[in-house]
């Protein structure tokens with residue numbers, strides 16, 4: 001990620017980064033809850049065999065593609081980045097929230113974490129072997145998803161796998177508090193896997209796998225794995 005400028009209002013902005021209200025609200029919200037969110041998720045993968053299986057598959061695909069740097073975009077406190085690192089993946093993280101990045105650096109001092117927005121990825125073309133967005137596209141509005149996926153296409157090496165994790169559903173809601181009652185102002189967008197697949201195909205990806213977790217629960221999740229279609 002590139003240089004990050006700190007604005008007078010305490011928000012940060014990279015070159016050309018969108019400073020729309022929703023981005024500022026999302027950043028402020030995760031800065032507010034960063035500590036309690038980190039406590040909430042730090043050991044969560046130990047209780048999530050299906051997510052661990054999806055991440056193990058992703059790690060296998062990264063190795064099969066020859067390895068190299070893997071971007072965890074919207075990494076939060078970095079527990080998934082670290083899990084991938086433990087699986088032999090050269091993972092680094094980036095997040096919109098400086099407070100999240102501070103915690104990720106404290107929790108995982110040997111790994112690289114930077115502040116930045118996936119709406120304006122400051123990574124060179126073809127510079128990552130793979131990338132994942134693990135429950136972070138859930139905050140990106142529908143009309144901005146194509147811009148984000150175009151960044152994903154641009155920075156990925158040909159053949160590199162992409163993993164997207166998200167909440168399944170049709171509704172969007174404004175979350176006004178979370179993780180111990182802290183104030184938040186963040187939109188949470190649930191999507192159908194078919195919708196996410198269609199966006200990926202429109203952006204030049206081929207979808208390889210679709211996994212739905214907890215289909216009988218009130219809040220199912222999904223993981224899609226895709227790769228760049230040759231010629232894109």
Ligand SMILES: C[S@@+](CC[C@H](N)C(=O)[O-])C[C@H]1O[C@@H](n2cnc3c(N)ncnc32)[C@H](O)[C@@H]1O
Pocket residue numbers: 026027030041073074075076077080094095096097100116117118119133134135136139140
């Ligand atoms: C629900 S948390 C998920 C964090 C982590 N991936 C996990 O699985 O626990 C959503 C994360 O996405 C980050 N985020 C939201 N919008 C972002 C953007 N435009 N660019 C980068 N990160 C973003 C938030 O700051 C937050 O850390």
